[in-house]
Amino acid sequence: MADLEAVLDVFYAGDAEALERLLRAERSLLHARVTSAEGHYRGYFHEATLLHHVAGNPFIRPLPAATTELARLVLELGAEVDAATRPGPAQPDDIGWSTLGLVATSDAARRAGHQRPLLELLLARGADIDFRNGGPLSAAPGTTS
Numbered sequence: 001m002a003d004l005e006a007v008l009d010v011f012y013a014g015d016a017e018a019l020e021r022l023l024r025a026e027r028s029l030l031h032a033r034v035t036s037a038e039g040h041y042r043g044y045f046h047e048a049t050l051l052h053h054v055a056g057n058p059f060i061r062p063l064p065a066a067t068t069e070l071a072r073l074v075l076e077l078g079a080e081v082d083a084a085t086r087p088g089p090a091q092p093d094d095i096g097w098s099t100l101g102l103v104a105t106s107d108a109a110r111r112a113g114h115q116r117p118l119l120e121l122l123l124a125r126g127a128d129i130d131f132r133n134g135g136p137l138s139a140a141p142g143t144t145s
Helices: 002-015 016-025 051-055 065-076 097-104 107-109 115-124 132-136
Strands: none
Touching: 002 016, 002 051, 016 051, 016 065, 051 065, 051 097, 051 107, 097 115, 107 115
């Protein structure tokens, strides 16, 4: 049985076939959360799901060329589009981030050319643009407080 760490390795390798095989064999991994409270997972990215990782925010590893297609696959298999990250030990008052908010504020996704296609995909799949009263989108470029 694979765990979320193995699935993340396959995601970052950009291997759609292996990702689909792992997720079909163990559907619970679509909703699994990273249990570590170290490094990137200490703050706003605490208890992130696989789908959260498609944003590249925070930057953990380079996003694969097929990021949008992998995100589409993960959503088609049943990932929750508006799952929220949880407050971590370094940011206990964080409001929680949706994948939409993480993508909208992601320099890595923007630089890799994934930001717009990911935003369009997430919105087409029903992502809530007003998630948490728009809080996670307030830091997106071009928005005002």
